[in-house]
Amino acid sequence: MIGILGAGSLGRLWGAMLPVGRVAFIARPGEPTDTDLSYRFRPFKGPESTVRIPFLKAGNKPDLLLVTTKAGDTLDALAGVINQFAMDTPVLLFQNGLGSQQAVADRWPERPILAASTTEGANRPEPELLVHAGTGDTWVGPMTEPARASVSKTVAMLAATGLAVHPEPDILQRLWQKLIINAGINPYTAILNCPNGDILSAGLYQDTIDELCRELSELMSAAVQITETPDSLRQRIEQVAQNTAGNTSSMRADVLRKRQTEIDFINGYLAKLGKELGIYTPVNQMLTERVQQLSSH
């Protein structure tokens, strides 16, 4: 049995794709668990269906916990439920950005805490409809020492979905690669209120992207010893912005829905890291403040 904490877009995607009868959502403390969660599922290919998933009942012992809350909710959400699970239950974190994964690993270093980086895409255009909007790859790797022994078992359990799931011994490095892309696209789309591709011709982007990439290159080199020139980072950011030109980024979507964004775990994380490492990060700081002003901080 796999337990999922966070019945939003990504949690419902894994819920719908995992084998029936082997998955359950985890209720918030004190919330009822007697009614199943039911929603329509529109797969990437094929016909729509209705999915019905139970809540984990007291006494159920999951073999794996997927955590699909937003980065800012993750530590509190886990703290509310983790004591009901055995110490050797693997906990797999799906959050974008960085900072929340380290916070969970630091809080429970004796537990098998893993992190995933995924390019699967899911959204809910209506509350009762889950759309698998884009398919990609999911990498899974250890955040704590006890997690090293759980990676292959976790990958095998998730591979039962038919999605592409791979082990990644250096998951931090992979999370950094995604962080670079999110840091170079998401805040601009939120501030400019535009689809991903439109940032490329905007003055704000053109005036700041080279300095941002200088900051990203120095931070990545100091934090995880990956050397990549600012020009190369800019090319990668622009390639993704072009490939996803018509998309609304997750940060723009959060601002439009008046929900808290993940800026503190993307450019905010980078600005804070810059202060700790003595690296000057004015563009990350400016983007963080401007997005914070747009959302409910």
Ligand code: NAD
């Ligand atoms: P979402 O807002 O749709 O879902 C989060 C869910 O967590 C919500 O339903 C919320 O009610 C629930 N939640 C919050 N606190 C909780 C608690 N204490 N107990 C139980 N549930 C709680 O967000 P999402 O799009 O599913 O994204 C989740 C994470 O996955 C984010 O960090 C996001 O960046 C990352 N991610 C999402 C996608 C995607 O395609 N949606 C892709 C890659 C990564």
Ligand code: KPL
């Ligand atoms: O991951 C994304 C996001 O929106 O969070 C990008 C790559 C920017 C695609 O929209």
